[in-house]
Amino acid sequence: MSTLIACRALTKRYGGTRALDGIELELTRGAPIALIGPNGAGKTTLFSVLCGFVRATGGQAHVLGEPSGSGALRGRIGALAQDASLSPGVSVRSQLVHLARLQGLSRATARTEAERVLERVRLRDTGGDPPESLSHGMRKRIAFAQALLGAPELLLLDEPTAGVDPPNVRVIHALIRDLAGEVDFLISSHNLDELERLTDRVVYLEAGRVSMRGERAGARQDGTGEIGAAGEERAGRLTVTLGSMSDVVPAADALRALVEVIGCRIAERGDLLLSVDDENAAAQAVIAVLGERGVHWRSLVRGRSLEERLYDDQG
Amino acid sequence: MTIVLLALGELKRVVASRRGLVSLLAFAVFWYAVLVWVVRPAGRFADGVGTRDVGAMLDRLLGFDLLLRWEAPQLAVWWVVALYVLPFVAVFASADQIASDRARGTLRYLVLRASRLQILSGRFIGQALLMAGVVAASALSVLLLVAIDRPDALSAAVPSLPAAMLALWLTLLPWIALMALVSALASTPGQATRYALILWVLLSLGAGWLSRRLAEHGWVEYLMPGSATRAMLGRSAEAALAPAAIGLLHTGVFLAAAALVMTRRDL
Numbered sequence: 271m272s273t274l275i276a277c278r279a280l281t282k283r284y285g286g287t288r289a290l291d292g293i294e295l296e297l298t299r300g301a302p303i304a305l306i307g308p309n310g311a312g313k314t315t316l317f318s319v320l321c322g323f324v325r326a327t328g329g330q331a332h333v334l335g336e337p338s339g340s341g342a343l344r345g346r347i348g349a350l351a352q353d354a355s356l357s358p359g360v361s362v363r364s365q366l367v368h369l370a371r372l373q374g375l376s377r378a379t380a381r382t383e384a385e386r387v388l389e390r391v392r393l394r395d396t397g398g399d400p401p402e403s404l405s406h407g408m409r410k411r412i413a414f415a416q417a418l419l420g421a422p423e424l425l426l427l428d429e430p431t432a433g434v435d436p437p438n439v440r441v442i443h444a445l446i447r448d449l450a451g452e453v454d455f456l457i458s459s460h461n462l463d464e465l466e467r468l469t470d471r472v473v474y475l476e477a478g479r480v481s482m483r484g485e486r487a488g489a490r491q492d493g494t495g496e497i498g499a500a501g502e503e504r505a506g507r508l509t510v511t512l513g514s515m516s517d518v519v520p521a522a523d524a525l526r527a528l529v530e531v532i533g534c535r536i537a538e539r540g541d542l543l544l545s546v547d548d549e550n551a552a553a554q555a556v557i558a559v560l561g562e563r564g565v566h567w568r569s570l571v572r573g574r575s576l577e578e579r580l581y582d583d584q585g
Numbered sequence: 586m587t588i589v590l591l592a593l594g595e596l597k598r599v600v601a602s603r604r605g606l607v608s609l610l611a612f613a614v615f616w617y618a619v620l621v622w623v624v625r626p627a628g629r630f631a632d633g634v635g636t637r638d639v640g641a642m643l644d645r646l647l648g649f650d651l652l653l654r655w656e657a658p659q660l661a662v663w664w665v666v667a668l669y670v671l672p673f674v675a676v677f678a679s680a681d682q683i684a685s686d687r688a689r690g691t692l693r694y695l696v697l698r699a700s701r702l703q704i705l706s707g708r709f710i711g712q713a714l715l716m717a718g719v720v721a722a723s724a725l726s727v728l729l730l731v732a733i734d735r736p737d738a739l740s741a742a743v744p745s746l747p748a749a750m751l752a753l754w755l756t757l758l759p760w761i762a763l764m765a766l767v768s769a770l771a772s773t774p775g776q777a778t779r780y781a782l783i784l785w786v787l788l789s790l791g792a793g794w795l796s797r798r799l800a801e802h803g804w805v806e807y808l809m810p811g812s813a814t815r816a817m818l819g820r821s822a823e824a825a826l827a828p829a830a831i832g833l834l835h836t837g838v839f840l841a842a843a844a845l846v847m848t849r850r851d852l
Binding site (some may be wrong): 348350351353368 | 587590591594597599601602603604605686689691692693694695696697698699700849851852
């Protein structure tokens, strides 16, 4: 499978601070990739280097086989940069046409393309408005629209839903899911639930380096910095989320008594993490025992959440 | 093609946005006031008293014999006013070539589609075209004034205008290039204007120091952007083209520095 992103000893310093500290990373084309990590981990810096917004201090970064920032990448990658917006005072449609023309499209094609991407983000009716008259969520969708102009092979999305209201989040999520088969995605976000739903691969950054934290069974240990996410270690795992924290301890005791449950551990945020042999049988038994005890439960899912895999069960 | 699109985009940003239109309206009002309260009274005064007398008066006041070089006194006053006023207009109009786009993040969207040098060049050319329009509008307005107050001088005044407009425009280019440089350095348009002021003072001090140390070298006075203005004041439009062309050198230097900043600075 061809290489999507390759970084070798990639370093970026801001004064005395190393935002990227020798990143070694190779990602292949395919399923959407999540770029995650705590604040200050270097996610946005890596994103910016890959897009050519920021010059690396040392090392190399290649995207789609070309050096990041190279002219050869123009039109091949689209990006939704965090907090970036279009110019005020000029209609969104007009700006999208302008950007499309910069990508080499003719005037007529650029107009058609602007309408297409506006339709894609379901904002065709607001194309005549200037960006400042739109809500934050709509501006994010417009930013997404500009990333879709032309036929990008890779979309880099930096916090695509940060500060966005649920209806707009749904639209953005639907877009990503719809496009996932056609375009490669690298999505940076703090919202792990979102990433779990949208991505199949995870790159975890910490202190400017690619970290293997949270890697468990099924994850790759080949030194590429790529780890498996939801789906790869679902076998033999159930996660139960209860409606009330006061029910957690008695429910855990009750579930430990079930023959279908090998082990039960209480995660940091109160979820019950079950080790089981037969997931279907265990799920039925869990539902039955919780029902008998009148315990309100909100969800029962196979496997463990990305958040728990990364933060709650290290070591 | 990309540079042309960026230049036209820059023009459109001014003429198609509310903020740009307000700025143009403000300039139009200001220029109308200049015409009505400065150029027209001065022209009428010159007509009433006699060209030679006023010329002598201006010679005493400003140190040059101005009016005799122009077909109508309104043109002479416009020439002086435009030489001093339009650079300020150029500085304020072009202060935001890059800065606010960087602050807003719009520059990131452009960089995905055009090289940084193309963006810089396109913005500069767009602003230069805009100022060409401003120069032309100011020249046409004064021509209208001549048509009203001195219709007999109109036919003689028209041929001198193209050279005058070109000379004026050439004197504005270094200012636009300077603002391209400071706009590439700054994070906001306001900061760009402050940088321009600081740079202006530093350049003035530097040129003054050099001219004292190297007084025998006449070229030193041309180190400053706008230094040709004094030489242009006392000349006819055609004769002013030569000193005005010095601005092209300043423009080249500032644009080269801006290109260096633009290609190296993180967005």
